[in-house]
Amino acid sequence: MRLEHLQSALSIAASIIVGMVGWSGHVLLLPVALAFPILWMLARTRLIAAFVAAGYFLAASWGLPQGVATFYFSDLRPGLLLWLCASLSFVGVHTILWTRRSCTRPFRYLAAAVLMTIPPFGITGWAHPITATGVLFPGWGWWGLVAATAGLMGLVTRAWPAVIIALAGFWLWSAAIWTEPTLPEAWQGVDLELGASLGRDISLQRHRDLIATVKGRVSGGSRWIVLPESALGSWTPTAERLWIKALQGTDISVIAGAAVVDSGGYDNVMIAISGGGAQLFYRERMPVPGSMWQPWRPMLAQSGGARAHFFANPIVTIADHRVAPLICYEQLIIWPVIQSMLYDPDVIVAAGNGWWTKGTPIVAIQRASTEAWARLFDKPLVFSFNT
Incomplete structure (x- = not known):
């Protein structure tokens, strides 16, 4: 039991690190967010999956309480309330759709990803790992989105080590040749x-x-x-x-x-x-x-x-x-x-x-x-x- 508790604690801590690093504001670090589906998959229970989702989302959006306090010239309490309320849809969707069954898990994660893309859940769909697609597959357009979606589904299967190696290869190649978007003429x-x-x-x-x-x-x-x-x-x-x-x-x-x-x-x-x-x-x-x-x-x-x-x-x-x-x-x-x-x-x-x-x-x-x-x-x- 102690080993299981330690593994769960490490998963939650890792989700916090992934959220903070992936969403630090550096475009080439966005693919770090792709570790979230793996941590979600590795959760031993639905409760741990909820804590993993909460750790990732709250870490990715940690600037919100301070920003709201500045906007309203108030203390941190309104911002903290909004921060926690905004996390409910992300945490709720990923908690409800978590499953131990490996055969249905990729489709469950795909459903969670889609729900966090469109209203009403997508209204607070910040920190979505699919955003990293442009770093992994620059210039691929819709085919890049298809490839990234397949990659996200693959990350919640037993083949995730091979998938992460493949995605890391695309990431390193993209980082080596990265150029910023062009400014249109005039x-x-x-x-x-x-x-x-x-x-x-x-x-x-x-x-x-x-x-x-x-x-x-x-x-x-x-x-x-x-x-x-x-x-x-x-x-x-x-x-x-x-x-x-x-x-x-x-x-x-x-x-x-x-x-x-x-x-x-x-x-x-x-x-x-x-x-x-x-x-x-x-x-x-x-x-x-x-x-x-x-x-x-x-x-x-x-x-x-x-x-x-x-x-x-x-x-x-x-x-x-x-x-x-x-x-x-x-x-x-x-x-x-x-x-x-x-x-x-x-x-x-x-x-x-x-x-x-x-x-x-x-x-x-x-x-x-x-x-x-x-x-x-x-x-x-x-x-x-x-x-």
């Missing part, structure tokens, strides 16, 4: 360091400062300038007129985040602006649960909160570009990027407002995840973040 992402004021300061002076920043960043033939999530604050007719007038006489087009507010709540959106006009072209499919998306409000006869447009606008056409937008939280989960790739976009545009994540690896994880998907499908990628 596009440029602008990173800002405006902290919590971005999106909250909606004065005309802030808009003028952003316009000056855009014009100052135009170089080397860049025509499409991307600003972070919430850069424009609450989008109003006054702000629209100011931006259009400022861009008249130039060939600059700006893509920036904003909020469109009405009596029922708001949409987190991206807007394209040029001297010829402005176009609201994207409404966020999955805002951050809890802090932004609050689905319980209508049941309590309350308004407010961001709306989720789960499967809407996977790609948008701007001029002659087919764009796959990903705003902040959408870069951490699976179905938005997979849905967008079904439509074969020309470029991925990833924007975020991560000032509240200071001291955590959350923004680095967002970047690493998006970079891995861009490399898998060989798509140009534009980043724009505020910190």
